Every structure is written in structure tokens, then in C-alpha cells.
Amino acid sequence: MRLNPILQSAGRWLLAAVTAFAGLQAQAAVVGVSGTGGGGARSFNLFAAEGYVSMADGVQVYSWGYGTAGTGGTGLMQVSGPTLLVNQGEVVTVNFTNNLPTRSSILFPGQSNVVGSGGAAGVLAQEAGPGETVTYTFTAAQPGTYLYQSGTQPSLQTEMGMVGALIVYPSGNPLGAGTGAARLAYNHAGTAYDRETLFVVGDVDSDIHAAIDDQVKDKRAANDACLTATSAAAQCVFNADLSKRFPKYWTLNGRTAPDVFSKNNVSELPHQPYNTLPRLHPGERMLLRVIGAGTDLHPMHHHGNNSWAIARDGRMLASTAVSGPDLAFSDYTIQVVPGQTYDAIWTWTGAGLGWDVYGKLCDPAATSGPNVCTHTPAQQHQLTSDRGKPIPVKLPSEFELAYGEFYSGSPYLGDFGIRPVGAGVANTTGAFFHMFHSHNEREVVNGGIFPGGMMTMMVIEPPGVVIETAQP
Amino acid sequence: MKLAKLYAALIGALLVPAAQAGVYPQCPFDVSRNVDDLNRPISHDLDAASGLTLHSRTVGTGSDTHRQVCAHVAGGDGWQMVGDGSRRVYGFGFSPAKGVDEQVMINGTAAAQFPSPTFTFREGDEVWLALTNVGMIYRPDLFDQHSVHWHGYPQASAIFDGVPQGSATVQMGSTFTYYYKANDPGTYLWHCHVEATEHMEMGMIGMLNVLPRQDGAAVTDAAVGRAFTKFAYNDGDGSTGYDKAFSLQLGAIDSNFHDLHEAVQPLPFLELKGDYTQINGRAYPLTTVEAKEEVPVPADAPALSQPVHSVMHASVGERLLLRLTNGSVDAYYTVTALGLPMKVVGRGAQLAAGPSALGSNSSDWKASGARWAHGTASVTLGGGDGVDLLVDTRGMAPGTYYLYTTNLNYLSNGAGEDRGGLMTTIVLQ
Numbered sequence: 006m007r008l009n010p011i012l013q014s015a016g017r018w019l020l021a022a023v024t025a026f027a028g029l030q031a032q033a034a035v036v037g038v039s040g041t042g043g044g045g046a047r048s049f050n051l052f053a054a055e056g057y058v059s060m061a062d063g064v065q066v067y068s069w070g071y072g073t074a075g076t077g078g079t080g081l082m083q084v085s086g087p088t089l090l091v092n093q094g095e096v097v098t099v100n101f102t103n104n105l106p107t108r109s110s111i112l113f114p115g116q117s118n119v120v121g122s123g124g125a126a127g128v129l130a131q132e133a134g135p136g137e138t139v140t141y142t143f144t145a146a147q148p149g150t151y152l153y154q155s156g157t158q159p160s161l162q163t164e165m166g167m168v169g170a171l172i173v174y175p176s177g178n179p180l181g182a183g184t185g186a187a188r189l190a191y192n193h194a195g196t197a198y199d200r201e202t203l204f205v206v207g208d209v210d211s212d213i214h215a216a217i218d219d220q221v222k223d224k225r226a227a228n229d230a231c232l233t234a235t236s237a238a239a240q241c242v243f244n245a246d247l248s249k250r251f252p253k254y255w256t257l258n259g260r261t262a263p264d265v266f267s268k269n270n271v272s273e274l275p276h277q278p279y280n281t282l283p284r285l286h287p288g289e290r291m292l293l294r295v296i297g298a299g300t301d302l303h304p305m306h307h308h309g310n311n312s313w314a315i316a317r318d319g320r321m322l323a324s325t326a327v328s329g330p331d332l333a334f335s336d337y338t339i340q341v342v343p344g345q346t347y348d349a350i351w352t353w354t355g356a357g358l359g360w361d362v363y364g365k366l367c368d369p370a371a372t373s374g375p376n377v378c379t380h381t382p383a384q385q386h387q388l389t390s391d392r393g394k395p396i397p398v399k400l401p402s403e404f405e406l407a408y409g410e411f412y413s414g415s416p417y418l419g420d421f422g423i424r425p426v427g428a429g430v431a432n433t434t435g436a437f438f439h440m441f442h443s444h445n446e447r448e449v450v451n452g453g454i455f456p457g458g459m460m461t462m463m464v465i466e467p468p469g470v471v472i473e474t475a476q477p
Numbered sequence: 478m479k480l481a482k483l484y485a486a487l488i489g490a491l492l493v494p495a496a497q498a499g500v501y502p503q504c505p506f507d508v509s510r511n512v513d514d515l516n517r518p519i520s521h522d523l524d525a526a527s528g529l530t531l532h533s534r535t536v537g538t539g540s541d542t543h544r545q546v547c548a549h550v551a552g553g554d555g556w557q558m559v560g561d562g563s564r565r566v567y568g569f570g571f572s573p574a575k576g577v578d579e580q581v582m583i584n585g586t587a588a589a590q591f592p593s594p595t596f597t598f599r600e601g602d603e604v605w606l607a608l609t610n611v612g613m614i615y616r617p618d619l620f621d622q623h624s625v626h627w628h629g630y631p632q633a634s635a636i637f638d639g640v641p642q643g644s645a646t647v648q649m650g651s652t653f654t655y656y657y658k659a660n661d662p663g664t665y666l667w668h669c670h671v672e673a674t675e676h677m678e679m680g681m682i683g684m685l686n687v688l689p690r691q692d693g694a695a696v697t698d699a700a701v702g703r704a705f706t707k708f709a710y711n712d713g714d715g716s717t718g719y720d721k722a723f724s725l726q727l728g729a730i731d732s733n734f735h736d737l738h739e740a741v742q743p744l745p746f747l748e749l750k751g752d753y754t755q756i757n758g759r760a761y762p763l764t765t766v767e768a769k770e771e772v773p774v775p776a777d778a779p780a781l782s783q784p785v786h787s788v789m790h791a792s793v794g795e796r797l798l799l800r801l802t803n804g805s806v807d808a809y810y811t812v813t814a815l816g817l818p819m820k821v822v823g824r825g826a827q828l829a830a831g832p833s834a835l836g837s838n839s840s841d842w843k844a845s846g847a848r849w850a851h852g853t854a855s856v857t858l859g860g861g862d863g864v865d866l867l868v869d870t871r872g873m874a875p876g877t878y879y880l881y882t883t884n885l886n887y888l889s890n891g892a893g894e895d896r897g898g899l900m901t902t903i904v905l906q
Contacts, residue, residue, distance in 0.1 A: 311631060340857075397605070412645055437634065453746045
């Protein structure tokens with residue numbers, strides 16, 4: 006059913022999509038911060054602060070988040086938090102300054118022997134009061150995908166946005182800059198990938214955020230003594246009834262669809278700098294780093310092909326120390342569990358479609374003459390038997406179909422066709438757009454308006470289309 | 478039906494330009510329009526209930542011998558009874574297309590089935606699947622498109638994926654023929670992807686199975702010392718062999734959502750929460766009513782709209798394959814078959830096995846490496862998940878066994894009973 010708000014949001018969809026492709030934005034490497042490193046050590050300066058994040062229906066949600074001012078940081082708090090990039094074996098130091106009006110901290114699930122200093126001991130972690138700094142140190146012993154989150158009132162503070170990703174690269178792939186066979190997620194050739202992308206999967210109950218916003222404003226209006234208290238017991242504590250938690254927004258890297266399509270670091274989303282729009286060529290391996298950063302389970306379904314889950318919680322699905330991911334499993338839906346991480350490898354070749362996905366109508370048996378198949382090596386990921394075959398149906402005319410903004414008008418990869426007058430196109434390369442979304446379909450909405458939420462596209466670019474490996 | 482005829486004629490006359498053939502299913506061979514089944518596909522009792530007809534012929538030679546299969550479904554609206562049979566709710570859904578040309582429109586009107594008809598293909602099949610959008614007669618204000626998304630189809634193209642953003646979807650009165658090669662055996666879902674939350678909640682979701690090439694060969698499963706001729710996957714060792722297979726789609730309807738839809742009200746997406754959980758479009762006890770004449774037909778529906786019961790009959794000693802999928806848009810479900818040993822042998826339309834040839838490029842991996850099939854007493858599925866379970870009945874006492882969700886709060890029909898919803902029976906003789 007269609008209502009005015011949906012029609013209105015359609016414009017934003019197209020705008021976001023066009024914005025994404027105006028600069029041919031890439032998601033080849035994970036965007037993040039690498040702090041200051043060298044000599045087997047790496048340090049980060051993080052802070053926590055308040056701000057308002059933007060949902061794609063225009064609602065501004067009061068949030069708490071981590072931020073950093075270093076290289077790659079924005080100097081603003083952000084949701085999700087700065088993605089920390091480190092190398093296996095490095096001694097990682099995180100100096101955390103708390104600029105929230107309440108106590109806070111950082112937990113590093115999946116890391117061992119995390120030592121906190123400064124501030125005061127809390128239940129789960131060393132905590133910093135408002136204005137204080139605490140330091141956490143640990144050795145990143147195992148490669149993989151991890152999250153970090155608040156260890157102070159974690160149910161509330163994680164809801165408020167205090168969560169981010171930590172990626173530990175194996176030693177042969179320093180900060181993900183390895184090339185060729187060295188580009189590994191874990192220390193085994195079976196974890197090789199060509200491109201990587203991050204999905205911090207979250208759910209947001211904006212009513213809780215609004216309630217906390219009110220409480221903070223009230224304390225400030227009253228100039229409450231808790232705001233300047235130095236003893237932990239006297240400092241401000243904010244509470245919401247989490248038993249009545251009822252999410253209204255569902256996020257990928259802190260953004261809702263269609264904002265996920267916009268570029269990284271766009272000015273209109275100052276507190277949500279990370280996009281989610283993986284692009285790859287046929288035959289390339291996309292490493293999906295998936296983090297359950299919310300409170301609910303989300304069945305994330307990728308169109309286009311199954312993925313191979315090779316690791317969970319930063320541990321390879323391996324039967325022995327040297328076997329590599331021999332217990333990997335292939336699935337079309339990834340169960341994203343709160344607090345868990347998955348690494349999965351997703352590829353697409355078009356092999357076995359039964360027709361020539363490149364639309365090169367030729368005769369595979371011909372060795373000379375005009376009918377010879379001249380597929381490039383990149384195009385030969387498809388089966389030889391499919392080469393030269395046209396699509397086996399006659400497509401109805403444009404009058405009988407509704408065209409999506411990401412459909413080029415042609416069924417062939419890298420090709421374009423006639424589109425109805427007035428149907429905008431946000432597909433400038435003839436790519437295939439395969440959706441990646443929660444199959445709890447009620448989560449692909451923004452505040453109750455469909456579509457939006459926990460959804461993005463994985464983009465199969467035709468061979469030859471340049472996908473940048475470095476982020477602007 | 479007068480209204481339906483007028484409506485179909487209007488759509489045919491007004492919405493489709495004269496040069497277009499509106500109801501135009503495509504098939505590479507002549508199905509003579511009203512011909513009997515040429516080659517009835519393998520199906521079991523639950524599948525056959527929908528009345529879906531597949532036309533097929535065998536082509537190719539040697540290892541390329543395979544079937545060409547044609548099917549035709551209508552996408553529209555209809556009615557279903559809630560779990561306790563107390564009243565009807567409005568829905569969208571698919572039904573087997575009947576007749577030719579405008580007959581398809583007329584016969585498809587308000588004829589939606591819940592669940593959507595089950596497709597059973599064989600590995601290697603070439604499939605021409607035509608969809609005619611017959612419109613929603615009880616929501617004449619709507620002009621929604623429909624589509625087919627083969628959920629889990631490997632190496633999919635955009636045009637046949639059915640996603641409205643990345644593809645083209647079918648306008649009312651029009652017909653689109655999807656083409657697939659069934660390359661990978663396994664348990665899949667299929668559904669409409671247009672305005673996905675709404676159309677799936679309203680009922681446009683069903684099951685799709687691909688049978689492996691290994692079927693027909695006698696392969697002995699050493700673990701049980703017996704040969705099977707039907708298998709979930711090309712396992713090579715008989716470990717997925719079965720005697721009987723049953724497709725079970727878990728799901729629910731949120732009756733409030735359906736009621737507001739019927740009343741042309743804004744849809745409460747945020748509040749979506751199923752209050753009538755189901756298996757195969759019915760709730761217990763209707764899941765166990767095998768006689769069609771005992772199942773209520775909703776007013777204004779041309780025929781029984783929930784044709785599939787879910788009673789699984791077997792003899793002690795037989796091994797059953799349960800093809801489980803979750804078609805819910807709002808909930809995870811855990812299910813158990815109380816008292817019967819279960820084993821997970823596949824998920825995501827893949828054998829429960831690690832990758833072959835780990836050293837090779839992972840885009841070439843096949844699920845033929847280390848086996849991780851495991852015994853269990855429960856299995857959990859989120860929306861869009863598919864799991865293959867074997868139930869081994871050797872040594873079990875004859876009797877009636879219950880398969881139900883262990884999320885016990887869902888074992889109800891609305892506010893009414895404390896024993897309903899997502900439950901059915903396995904009857905051993």
C-alpha cells in the first residue's frame with residue numbers, strides 16, 4: 006500500500022543513491038582509525054560525547070557515542086564508534102576520555118587480560134567519571150572481527166550508541182593493506198579475500214533516547230550538583246525502563262536505509278560517518294565482517310548467492326589449529342546475535358545462470374569469424390556452456406513493468422536498456438544490485454515507514470569498472 | 478463473481494495497451510494451454526494440495542539430459558481463516574494460475590492460497606515460471622506490483638531476483654516469466670519482494686525444493702545399514718537419505734495488521750507481531766485436519782484457501798526429511814519433535830559440510846568437505862532461514878508425536894487458547 010510519506014521518502018532514496026554514485030564511492034577496505042602505531046604497539050585516544058544522530062525519516066535521535074580526533078577520525082562522537090584497526094600481536098592502548106554527563110567505560114569482548122588504569126573500578130570495567138580519562142591495555146592476540154562497547158550501565162549505554170568495531174589483522178596483512186595471497190582475514194589461505202566490508206548491525210528505541218535526553222536537560226536546567234560531583238556515588242545516573250524496550254529504527258553502521266548508500270563522511274550525517282555499500286567484481290571475494298551490536302537477533306539475508314561463514318567471535322571455524330576454516334558453513338541467511346561477530350566470504354560469478362550474463366551473443370564453438378566469443382578473462386567466470394546464449398525469455402515491455410532505481414533497463418551485466426520516461430536510474434555502470442537485509446522484514450522500515458532500516462545493496466560491478474581500494 | 482469478471486475486464490482493457498498480450502506466460506514448448514500434466518513432478522501429499530501443475534519435457538543428451546519445466550502462478554489477494562477458525566482475515570497471496578487469457582485473471586481473483594504453492598524441482602531443471610499479477614480486488618485503491626524472489630537462489634541475476642529496487646516488477650494485468658536453472662539441490666523459500674514487509678506479512682511466501690541428481694540411485698547409509706533412493710543432497714554416502722519428505726513453513730499472521738489493511742488504514746509496521754502462529758498457513762488444530770471438507774472456507778474465497786494440512790504419516794523405522802523454513806516477518810522460532818531423534822543435515826540449501834579444497838579460491842568452494850551434521854532436539858530459524866532435518870523413527874513406539882515451537886508463548890491462537898498455533902503431528906504406525 007502506498008501513502009504519501011512513502012512517496013516522499015522515495016525522493017530521498019533516489020537522492021541518496023545518486024549521491025553514492027556521483028563519486029563512485031567504494032567500500033573495498035574497512036574504513037577506520039589506526040591510531041599511533043609502531044614497535045609492536047598501537048594507541049588510540051577515544052572520547053565519549055553526546056550528539057544527535059539522523060534517521061532517514063528525518064528524526065534526530067539523542068545519542069551517546071565514541072569518537073576520536075586522530076587520523077581518520079572526525080573529532081565528533083559517532084555511531085557506530087570509530088572502527089579500530091590493529092595488527093595481531095600489537096599491544097593496544099586505548100586512552101578513553103569521558104565527556105558524557107555520567108560515568109562510562111569500554112569493554113573489549115573477545116580480548117583477554119585487558120588492564121584498565123585511572124578512574125575507578127566498576128562492575129565490568131575500569132570507569133571514567135565525567136571529564137576523567139582511563140586507559141585500557143591489552144594484546145591483540147588473535148586476528149578477527151570484534152566489537153567494543155560500554156561496560157557501564159551497558160544495557161542503556163549500548164542502546165544509546167556506545168558500541169563500535171575492532172578489527173585485528175593477521176600479521177601478514179598489516180592493517181588490511183596486504184595484497185594478493187597475503188590478504189587474509191585469519192592465518193590461513195582459506196580466509197583469503199579481495200575486498201572487505203563492515204556491518205555493525207544495530208537496533209534503536211528512540212523513545213529511550215528521548216527519555217534520557219529529557220533527564221539530561223532537566224539536570225542541566227536545574228544545575229544539578231551531580232553534574233559537577235567528583236565522587237562516583239554522587240555523579241549523575243540516568244535510567245530508562247529497558248524492560249519496555251521497543252526498537253523503532255534498525256541500523257547498519259549506525260545509519261538507516263537509504264542513508265547507508267551515501268558516501269562516507271558526508272556532511273549531512275556528521276555523527277554517522279560510515280556507509281555500507283559493498284561493491285565487487287564477478288569472481289572477487291568479499292569478506293563480510295558482521296557484528297551484532299543491538300539487543301535483538303537479526304536474520305540478515307543476502308541476495309545473489311550464499312556466503313561461507315568462516316569465523317565466529319574472532320575464531321576461525323576450524324577443527325584443528327592448522328586446518329583452516331574446514332568447519333565453515335554456507336548459508337543464505339546469517340543469524341546475527343547480540344554480542345556475536347561473524348566473518349563470512351561472499352562471492353558472485355553468475356556461473357550456471359543458463360544464459361550469457363554479459364549479453365555477448367556469440368557462438369562458443371566458433372573459432373574464427375564474427376561469431377567468436379570474445380569474453381575477457383574476467384567475464385569467463387561464467388560457465389563456458391552459458392556463453393553466447395541470450396536470456397531465455399522475452400521481457401515484457403516497459404508498460405507492463407515497474408522499474409527499480411537500481412535496474413539499468415537491461416538484464417545483462419554492464420548493459421543498459423530502455424527505461425520508462427520519468428523513471429530515474431541510480432545505476433551508472435549497468436551493475437547488479439543484490440539486497441542485503443534483515444528478513445525480520447518489520448526491521449526494514451524507518452519509524453514505521455517502509456522501506457528503510459536494516460537494508461543495503463551489494464553491488465556486482467561489471468569487469469572493467471574501477472572500484473577504488475582506498476577511501477577518500 | 479460478477480464483480481471479479483468486471484474487474485478483470487477493466488484491467489485487461491484499460492491497464493494493458495492493446496499491443497501487449499496481458500496474460501502471456503512463456504514456455505519453450507507447447508503446453509496446449511489446457512493439456513493434462515505431461516509429467517507430474519515428484520511431490521508428496523502436502524505439496525500436491527495446492528493443485529499447482531508443472532508442465533515438463535525432457536531434453537538434452539548424456540550428462541546434459543534434463544527437464545524443461547513450466548509453471549504459472551497468479552499473484553493477488555484472498556482470505557484465510559485465523560488459527561481457531563473463528564473468523565477470516567484479508568491477505569495477499571499466490572495461487573496456481575488456471576485457464577488462459579482473461580480466465581487467469583478471473584480465476585485468480587481473491588483466490589490466494591496460504592502458504593503459496595510449493596514448488597518441487599529437480600537439479601538440472603530449466604524453469605520457466607510465469608507470474609500474472611491479477612490485482613487485489615478487495616483493495617481497488619491499490620496498484621501494487623508483484624514479483625517472484627527465489628530466496629537463496631545461487632549466482633542470481635538481478636532481473637529474475639524480484640527485488641523492486643534492483644529489478645523490474647510486474648504491473649497489474651501483466652505477466653512476467655522468470656527463468657532459472659535449478660543448479661543446487663536444497664530447501665529454499667520463494668516470495669514476493671515488492672513492498673516486502675507488507676506483501677510477506679499478507680501471505681505471499683511459500684516453499685521451494687530442489688531434488689538432487691542422486692535421487693533414484695540406491696546409496697547405502699553405513700550408519701544405519703540400509704539403502705535409500707531419495708536424498709536431501711548429493712551426499713555420496715546416503716547420510717541424507719529419506720523415505721518421506723515434508724515441507725513445513727513456520728510463520729504467523731498479525732491479525733491486527735490484516736484487519737487494518739482490509740480497512741484501508743495506515744499499516745502498523747512497527748507494531749507487527751504475529752498473534753496466530755502457523756505451520757503451512759494453518760494453526761493447530763487445523764494443521765491436523767486432513768479432510769479438506771472439514772476445513773472452513775472463508776467467505777468470498779472461491780475455494781479452500783489453506784489447502785495444506787501438516788500431518789506427517791510414517792511407518793516405524795522410516796526416516797523422514799523435514800524441510801523447515803521460516804516465513805515470519807517478525808520472529809525467530811525454535812521447534813522440536815518431542816520424543817523423536819532429529820539430525821540437522823543441511824541449511825541454507827547446502828549439505829551440512831565444510832568447504833572442499835580449502836586452498837582453492839573460495840568462490841569455487843563446494844559443501845563437500847568435513848561433515849558437521851549433528852543430532853539435536855531442537856532447531857532455531859529466523860525469518861528467511863531454511864534447515865533440513867532428518868527424523869529417525871527406528872525403534873520408536875507407534876503413536877502420535879507432536880512437532881511444535883518451544884517458544885511456548887506462541888502456542889496459542891490469538892488470545893483464545895493455550896494449545897494452538899505452531900504445532901502439528903507426526904503419526905507413526
